[in-house]
Amino acid sequence: MLQAIRDHAQGWIAWVIVGLIILTFALFGIDQYARGDKVVVVAEVNGEDINANQFLTLYNRQQQRLQQQFGDLYDQVVKDEDLRDQVLDALIESEQIRQWAADNGMVISDQQLATAIHSADVFQQDGKFSQKIYEDVLLRNGLNVARFEYEQRQFLSESQYRNLTQGSSFATASEVEQLALLQGQERNVNYLRVDQRPFLKTVSISDEEISESYQKDLAEYVEPEKVSIDYIELSQAKLADKIAVTDEIIEAYYAENKGQFTLPEKRQAKHILITLESDTSEGIAAAEKTVAEVQAKLAAGESFEDLAKTYSKDPGSAETGGDLGTFEQGMMVPEFDEAVFTMQEGQVSEPVKTEFGYHLIKLVKIVAKKAQPLADVKEEVTKQYQMQEAERQYFDLLEQLNTIVYEQSDSLEPAAEATGLEVKTTEMFSREGGSGELLTNSKVLNTAFSDDVLKSKLNSASIEISANNSVVIRVNNYQKSRQKGLEEVSASIKEELTRQAAIAESEKLGSELLAKINAGEAPESLMKDGVEWNTVGWIARNAQNLLPQMVAEAFKTPKPVEGKSSWTQFQLATGDTILLQVTDVKSEALTAEQKAPLKGAFAELFANAELESRLVDLKANSDIVKKEVYKTVK
Incomplete structure (x- = not known):
């Protein structure tokens, strides 16, 4: 065919081919060039798209924040699918609010945006907004001005929406009073406990019951797929233990790094702290007057230590004459630190203002920095030298290890021989992991069950399980998931059925005892093996002498009527049955000081409930489509 095309290149066939190429570009190519890459949509809200760029921007920010927060625990704490769900839900909510704001004419003015940005501490220098710092901060964080200001405008719009809702919520005086009465309520309680454990010896479970339970819950008795892995571990710490040292090496290393083994300069100081009663002009004036009074007495020859005992408001040092002991530079607040480390021995400073108040400081002693022999x-020097040498070896061996396990991907033995490391084998474990640091590491678990390692039977690349501690792995043995036989699980089924039956017997006996109590029998007369009566007395809502569940049940029980006790029956998490008696109820009046936070708490509760209701309503009246691509897009 190609030869035929060449033969007729100057004829009508050539023109047909050229025409088809032009038509293809006209229909597809030019449009593609005009639009650029196709936009990937992860969700739609009332016909408006949320694209992958928006999703990944927020996803990456959240991921970085959580990685900084949890460090090496990130993979164990954060599930990627949950993070993706949360990010998409946040973007959908943001888009709903944006649409509501647009529909209702709510806008953020340029002045509001400028005020918010100019007031941010991160963009200020010497207390004023700096355009240069603003641009530098955005550049360091990979943002351009236009994008940042768009995001800030959206953030302010969402905040304004929330504030409109929450700002309209309040708590009335009667609501606060009612809450105060409930908060101050106390109840007089006693209880009868029916232990379920004695019934463990009396209940009987048949083979038929065990079989029925097994058949009903077959899915509960499936053993998941498992693997065991071969692995080579490379650890800087273990390499360090093998680094040979001599006295000459240690002496040379000590001489080269003497500064690391030098004790820093320390200073001993005393101070007199005069605090501000209030951060007002009157409070400042009063504090300065006291400082001046102390300075005058010092000038007159009175003892610094005696004045500290009389005037200083620092409870930790006043009784010892203001002595703060010795400390290194950087251990105190900056203003205090700067003053101490610019003074001479015996000198008393001018007043130094910090967040704690005004300080008069006396420098007692300077302890010069000193090189340790x-x-x-020697032990610390040796360890440091070994770790330094081991770090060099670690990265050389890690590079060598990665190269060999990749080039000879069907075995770990060549890599072990080349690096002098040992191939070890683990126990069988599931995707949930096994015992020890290695088999609880999510990176190792994910790699062990990955397609490359499990299905293709390849060596893995190196996996860092902690700082300068890595492994390479390959699957040694694989066991498919399987249904466990009845004989394997009958003992555990019987144990669980016995426990359930014992709990049921405890509940049944509890009901019988409650019927006797209601018929007039005294609860204390019902005690026997496994049944005990407990007199408690008055409890408040924060009572510590009862289980939280029991306290909650006590305050849910109806109030006694006409002097007749109220009773409630419930089960503890242990399976024991509780018959709880409330004999009386009283309310202790709260003081005005105790009521004050209740008003704010009540108003906040209403505000959050109303906001949540509005957001639910927005969602209910929105047409939301989530695309499956958000679960995998990168």
Whole structure:
């Protein structure tokens, strides 16, 4: 065919081919060039798209924030699918609010946006907004001005929406009073406990019951797929233990790094702290007057230590004459630190203002920095030298390890021989993991069950399980998931059925005892093996002498009527049955000081409930489509 095309290149066939190429570009190519890459949509809200760029921007920010927060625990704490769900839900909610704001004419003015940005501390220098710092901060964080200001405008719009809702909520005086009465309520309680454990010896479970339970819950008795892995571990710490040292090496290392084994300068100081009663002009004036009074007495020759005992408001040092002991530079608040480390021995400072108040500081002693003798720090020097040498070895061996396990991907033995490391084998474990640091590491678990390692039977690349501690792995053995036989699980089924039957017997006996109590029998007369009567007395809502569940049940029980006790029956998480008696109820009046936070708490509760209701309503009246691509897009 190609030869035929060449033969007729100057004829009508050539023109047909050229025409088809032009038509293809006209229909597809030019449009593609005009639009660029196709936009990936992860969700639609009332016909408006949320694209992958928006999703990944927020997803990456959240991921980085959580990685900083949890460090090495990130993979164990954060599930990627949950994070993706949360990010998409946040973007959908944001888009709903944006649409509501647009429909209702709610806008953020340029002045509001400028005020918010100019007031942010991160963009200020010497208390004023700096355009240069503003641009530098955005550049360091990979943002351009236009994008940042768009996002800020959206953030302010969402905040304004929330504030409109929450700002209209309030708590009335009668609501606060009612809450105060409930908060101050106390109840007089006693209880009868029916232990379920004695019934464990009396109940009987048949083979038929065990079989029926097994057949009903077959899915509960499936053993998941499992693997065991071969692995090579490379650890800087273990390499360090094998680094040979001599006295000459340690002496040379100590001489080269003497500064690391030098004790820093320390200073001993005393101070007199005069606090501000209030951060007002009157409070400041009063504090300055006291400072001046102390300075005058010092000038007159009175003892600094005696004045500290009289005037200082620092409870930790006043009784010892203001003595703060010795400390290194950087251990105190900056203003205090700067003053101490610019003073001479015996000198008393001018007043130094910090967040705690005004300080008069006396420098007692300067302890000069001092190099520690090698004999005193030899163990530390040795360890530091070994770790330094081991770090070099670690990265050389890690590179070598990765190269060999990739080039000879069907075995770990060549890599072990080349690096002098050992191939070890684990126990069988499921996707949920096994015992020990290695088999609880999510990176190792995910890699062990990945397609490359499990299905293709390849070596893995190195996996960092902690700082300068890595492994490479390959699957040694694989066991498919399987249905466990009845004989394997009958013992555990019988144990669980016995426990359930014992709990049921405890509940049944509890009901019988409650019927006797209601018929007039005294609860204390019903005690026997496994049944005990407990007199408690008055409890408040924060009572610590009862289980939280029991306290909650006590305050849910109806109030006694006409002097007749109220009773309630419930089960503890342990399976024991409780018959709880409320004999009386009283309310202790709260003081005005105790009521004050209740008003704010009540108003906040109403505000959050109303906001949540509005957001639910927005969602109910929105046409939301989530695309499956958000679960995998990168």
